[in-house]
Amino acid sequence: xxxxxxxxxxxxxxxxxxxxxxxxxxxxxxxxxxxxxxxxxxxxxxxxxxxxxxxxxxxxxxxxxxxxxxxxxxxxxxxxxxxxxxxxxxxxxxxxxxxxxxxxxxxxxxxxxxxxxxxxxxxxxxxxxxxxxxxxxxxxxxxxxxxxxxxxxxxxxxxxxxxxxxxxxxxxxxxxxxxxxxxxxxxxxxxxxxxxxxxxxxxxxxxxxxxxxxxxxxxxxxxxxxxxxxxxxxxxxxxxxxxxxxxxxxxxxxxxxxxxxxxxxxxxxxxxxxxxxxxxxxxxxxxxxxxxxxxxxxxxxxxxxxxxxxxxxxxxxxxxxxxxxxxxxxxxxxxxxxxxxxxxxxxxxxxxxxxxxxxxxxxxxxxxxxxxxxx
Amino acid sequence: xxxxxxxxxxxxxxxxxxxxxxxxxxxxxxxxxxxxxxxxxxxxxxxxxxxxxxxxxxxxxxxxxxxxxxxxxxxxxxxxxxxxxxxxxxxxxxxxxxxxxxxxxxxxxxxxxxxxxxxxxxxxxxxxxxxxxxxxxxxxxxxxxxxxxxxxxxxxxxxxxxxxxxxxxxxxxxxxxxxxxxxxxxxxxxxxxxxxxxxxxxxxxxxxxxxxxxxxxxxxxxxxxxxxxxxxxxxxxxxxxxxxxxxxxxxxxxxxxxxxxxxxxxxxxxxxxxxxxxxxxxxxxxxxxxxxxxxxxxxxxxxxxxxxxxxxxxxxxxxxxxx
Numbered sequence: 001x002x003x004x005x006x007x008x009x010x011x012x013x014x015x016x017x018x019x020x021x022x023x024x025x026x027x028x029x030x031x032x033x034x035x036x037x038x039x040x041x042x043x044x045x046x047x048x049x050x051x052x053x054x055x056x057x058x059x060x061x062x063x064x065x066x067x068x069x070x071x072x073x074x075x076x077x078x079x080x081x082x083x084x085x086x087x088x089x090x091x092x093x094x095x096x097x098x099x100x101x102x103x104x105x106x107x108x109x110x111x112x113x114x115x116x117x118x119x120x121x122x123x124x125x126x127x128x129x130x131x132x133x134x135x136x137x138x139x140x141x142x143x144x145x146x147x148x149x150x151x152x153x154x155x156x157x158x159x160x161x162x163x164x165x166x167x168x169x170x171x172x173x174x175x176x177x178x179x180x181x182x183x184x185x186x187x188x189x190x191x192x193x194x195x196x197x198x199x200x201x202x203x204x205x206x207x208x209x210x211x212x213x214x215x216x217x218x219x220x221x222x223x224x225x226x227x228x229x230x231x232x233x234x235x236x237x238x239x240x241x242x243x244x245x246x247x248x249x250x251x252x253x254x255x256x257x258x259x260x261x262x263x264x265x266x267x268x269x270x271x272x273x274x275x276x277x278x279x280x281x282x283x284x285x286x287x288x289x290x291x292x293x294x295x296x297x298x299x300x301x302x303x304x305x306x307x308x309x310x311x312x313x314x315x316x317x318x319x320x321x322x323x324x325x326x327x328x329x330x331x332x333x334x335x336x337x338x339x340x341x342x343x344x345x346x347x348x349x350x351x352x353x354x355x356x357x358x359x360x361x362x363x364x365x366x367x368x369x370x371x372x373x374x375x
Numbered sequence: 376x377x378x379x380x381x382x383x384x385x386x387x388x389x390x391x392x393x394x395x396x397x398x399x400x401x402x403x404x405x406x407x408x409x410x411x412x413x414x415x416x417x418x419x420x421x422x423x424x425x426x427x428x429x430x431x432x433x434x435x436x437x438x439x440x441x442x443x444x445x446x447x448x449x450x451x452x453x454x455x456x457x458x459x460x461x462x463x464x465x466x467x468x469x470x471x472x473x474x475x476x477x478x479x480x481x482x483x484x485x486x487x488x489x490x491x492x493x494x495x496x497x498x499x500x501x502x503x504x505x506x507x508x509x510x511x512x513x514x515x516x517x518x519x520x521x522x523x524x525x526x527x528x529x530x531x532x533x534x535x536x537x538x539x540x541x542x543x544x545x546x547x548x549x550x551x552x553x554x555x556x557x558x559x560x561x562x563x564x565x566x567x568x569x570x571x572x573x574x575x576x577x578x579x580x581x582x583x584x585x586x587x588x589x590x591x592x593x594x595x596x597x598x599x600x601x602x603x604x605x606x607x608x609x610x611x612x613x614x615x616x617x618x619x620x621x622x623x624x625x626x627x628x629x630x631x632x633x634x635x636x637x638x639x640x641x642x643x644x645x646x647x648x649x650x651x652x653x654x655x656x657x658x659x660x661x662x663x664x665x666x667x668x669x670x671x672x673x674x675x676x677x678x679x680x681x682x683x684x685x686x687x688x689x690x691x692x693x694x695x696x697x698x
Binding site for chain 1: 378559564566568569572577578579580581585587588590591592595596599607649652653654655
């Protein structure tokens with residue numbers, strides 16, 4: 001449990017470029033506009049303010065989020081009246097590519113922030129996860145599929161982060177370690193997938209997004225929920241596997257007419273495709289699997305990223321060394337059940353949460369979620 | 376994702392190579408003083424015109440910009456005639472009276488390069504309305520730059536195309552600069568998809584250095600328009616290798632900016648690497664095209680130099696064209 005006197009800080013990576021790709025044309029997928037992304041960050045900051053978070057580091061961008069936020073911080077009386085955290089934009093070169101998220105995440109790690117908040121989709125989360133080691137992350141879904149981040153209103157996410165950072169809820173209960181798939185090509189580590197790794201026999205990466213299921217050959221899933229959108233929906237509707245189970249799912253696919261089973265899946269928001277299932281097996285933890293397709297493209301969390309040829313040896317492995325996430329729902333539920341949000345009006349306290357912390361530690365802790373992968 | 380035949384891949388490379396060699400040669404000849412007027416070169420942006428126009432036929436119409444040579448070539452305008460037009464010769468596409476910024480070929484569906492910034496999008500609304508009323512499956516494509524994206528004509532056209540559900544595709548070739556002004560300082564939304572959403576049309580961006588990314592994106596937008604799905608917007612993120620116009624000192628660009636793009640993101644180099652790595656084409660196939668195009672461009676300059684200028688008695692002919 002962290003000490004409450006420590007200076008507290010979070011890092012925010014708000015990707016202005018997520019949910020802008022070809023999937024807008026194919027299926028009228030979500031497109032959250034820049035102004036709304038900045039509003040989300042603003043709501044997070046307000047929420048963190050109520051918990052007395054000292055500092056917020058922001059990834060700068062040329063996509064309009066930073067500019068919009070700075071304008072509001074400078075002009076809105078509502079914000080000026082609040083004792084908001086100090087906000088520092090990282091002094092980094094802005095390339096308007098994933099490199100910005102990568103560098104910002106690395107700097108957050110070096111600065112030792114207490115938690116990282118990501119506004120983005122599965123792709124943004126993947127980039128950040130590779131850089132921040134065990135620093136807990138929280139997420140706001142502003143991507144297309146958003147299978148990894150759970151959906152919450154920004155204000156609540158700020159609350160959940162504040163509760164964890166200030167030690168009001170126990171870290172061992174609200175933090176969860178996630179599984180991840182590592183991919184190597186010719187024994188060289190190439191990348192990770194947080195949710196789904198798809199093998200297609202496409203010839204090139206092209207417009208990156210994955211939507212044409214005719215070329216889909218293999219699917220490797222860290223987890224799959226029945227309510228997911230994207231490639232993991234295939235597993236979610238076939239054989240759901242919770243995030244906390246110590247294994248994943250491997251599916252070999254084919255055209256529906258060639259299979260005994262098929263599943264009609266929402267592979268994009270607004271787009272269903274029937275996927276033929278050749279086989280479906282448990283994906284064991286810490287076990288290398290060599291893929292079966294000889295030439296094609298590897299898509300990570302819904303985006304084509306790596307081209308490989310028949311001369312390449314592609315191996316994937318499910319491990320439990322993925323990013324640590326804050327369970328926002330659980331954090332708020334625990335805090336509320338302990339009376340964390342109730343002010344004792346007849347006593348004057350400097351710290352609104354001091355009673356709660358006392359209550360919390362005196363009461364029996366919530367049982368650990370035994371099914372969770374331990375941290 | 377998009378399966379292209381060997382012939383289509385060769386066509387794509389041939390088109391991009393033709394545009395590149397044409398522009399490099401115009402750059403060289405302009406420096407020698409052989410070309411009158413202004414020229415604005417498209418080198419570096421070849422994957423955009425090629426990846427989009429490969430989906431089009433002669434009934435589909437495009438409107439271009441002052442930087443129009445690439446669009447002309449990709450839409451099938453004759454290269455020999457184009458070079459003559461740029462030289463101001465009577466054998467040119469427009470009999471030498473238009474020059475670089477007014478090359479047109481209506482038979483090919485090329486409505487013209489256009490000296491008016493933001494002049495193309497309204498024309499494309501007309502194309503879209505024509506196709507809709509005639510119940511064809513033709514489409515109209517407006518190419519314009521990040522500078523023109525701020526013009527009222529462009530924004531009004533996006534509104535009109537949405538209101539009338541026209542088969543129009545608005546393609547902003549965002550090369551980062553409106554003449555010498557960075558788009559970072561002059562475009563209110565840094566994601567054009569946001570601007571499109573404001574008009575109620577879907578918007579997508581794509582890597583303008585990667586032919587395959589442009590090709591796939593355009594394929595979906597054009598199929599949508601052909602099937603009655605209405606207008607859409609594509610932002611092609613690209614770079615121009617030369618200045619705004621020939622003679623531009625480009626003091627507004629960062630040191631080694633262009634060299635870096637050429638070394639790392641050149642569309643022709645990227646294409647060659649992808650198709651040869653995947654064993655779809657041989658280097659020798661592409662080398663052969665390089666030779667053929669070099670000869671074609673040599674011939675175009677030779678013929679342009681040898682051709683006559685328009686005569687004084689023809690000064691007023693073809694000035695007004697009835698569509």
